[in-house]
Amino acid sequence: METVLRAASMYLLLMVVIKIAGRRTLLEMTSFDLILLLIISEATQQALLGDDFSVTGASLTIITLIVLDILFGNLKSRFPRVEQLIDGGSLILVEDGKLLKGRAKKAGVDEGDIMLSARSTQGLERLDQIKFAILEKNGKISIIPRE
Incomplete structure (x- = not known):
């Protein structure tokens, strides 16, 4: 259960941070942005797995992240306000x-x-x-x- 909670909390944290950073950050990456992304991914990996380096722990983390992504996708398709909140508009x-x-x-x-x-x-x-x-x-x- 701890693995699921870690994965869910990191997913939500990264969604908020990326939303705050803005859309342009994701499209036009400089070398600094790439380095920052690599560091963030390493820190995220450590936070997701903690001390559990087992295949089971990694599998559970991956499944949790995919399920969350599917849930948010369904929420966005059903509720336009959720889509506007998450993705923004033109x-x-x-x-x-x-x-x-x-x-x-x-x-x-x-x-x-x-x-x-x-x-x-x-x-x-x-x-x-x-x-x-x-x-x-x-x-x-x-x-x-x-x-």
């Missing part, structure tokens, strides 16, 4: 060529991030060429060019 960052600074700051995105996406996906060079820039749930910035 967020318009640029409207008619104007950066919405408050929203961008809240999302942890700057004009450079938006222009990088605009250049790489649409070949756009200036902010005024963008009709909408939308931060999607997965952290990707979608660009809709002006006609």
Whole structure:
């Protein structure tokens, strides 16, 4: 039972930490982010298994994490508010060529991030060429060019 509680608590803790860190953190990883992720995964592994390095303990931990993931997936599909709470929603960052600074700051995105996406996906060079820039749930910035 201790293994199940450890797995459940670490799952919930990581969900909260990743939610606080924001969507952009997950999509655009720097070398620092990768190192941090490796350290977090090692610390998580130690917290999940504790002193139990048995196959049974590891199997129980894995099963618990998968069951929790399935439960949260079902909750999100049944209750849109739960999905909004866990995954968030899309967020318009640029409207008619104007950066919405408050929203961008809240999302942890700057004009450079938006222009990088605009250049790489649409070949756009200036902010005024963008009709909408939308931060999607997965952290990707979608660009809709002006006609």
